[in-house]
Amino acid sequence: MRVGLGLPVSGTWATPESMRHVATRADELGFASLWAFQRLLHPVDDDWGAAYHAVHDPIAALSYVAGFTSRIRLGIAVVMAPYYAPIVLAKALTTLDIVSDGRLDLGLGLGWSAQEFEAVGVSMERRGPRAEEFVACLKAIWTQREVEFHGEFYDVPLSNVEPKPVQSPYPPLLMGGGAEAALRRIGRIADGWISSSRTDLTTISGSLELIKSSAVQAGRDPAPFRSVVR
DSSP, X not given: OOOEEEOOOBSTTOOHHHHHHHHHHHHHXXXXXXXXXXXXXXXXXXXXXXXGSSBOOHHHHHHXXXXXXXXXXXXXXXXXXXXXXXHHHXXXXXXXXXXXXXXXXXXXXXXXXXXXXXXXXXXXXXXXXXXXXXHHHHHHHHHOXXXXXXXXXXXXXXXXXXXXXXXXXXXXXXXXXXXXXXXXXXXXXXXXXXOOTTOOXXXXXXXXXXXXXXXXXXXXXXXXXXXXXX
């Protein structure tokens, strides 16, 4: 078991000074990882909790602390795939992997906020199939010398997309989700699972078994699979 910390990216203590202090001390003390999360907005007529009232962008925050650290891994738990075109997210994440010298752990989510989907102009329908295609497109961008991808939701014309990430073939690609369909999808296409911060730890072993059995059914070796428990 390896222990990581949350980078202060939300609330009144999420200042550049706090981020830098937590990141450098965690790096010095031997913690395995630092994690940031994503929220685009907070609705006026609902209360998601104090942690979501003011949140920095996770990619920008991790890129900032990458320059003050040298060893600790930098993770996103999670960034919402439907809020991006794959080519845009791939470029930003590649840059983060490069400036951190290959320390990025990517966590992808499907999104749950109707208000955020409205703000980015994307439908909440068919999030599962959209996520599977998003992951396939990311992998194509990161592994093909000449990239070309054509799907139902996303297209990349025949292109050179450089540079590539430091980590080969691409940064560890973890996914969030708790429903049975999401866990089976993770076993089929991802390198690991990131649990919700509200996951019931008395039932988490069942979720992990479901993911691993899905991986085996897809012809994948579940042994290297990672689980990140928030």
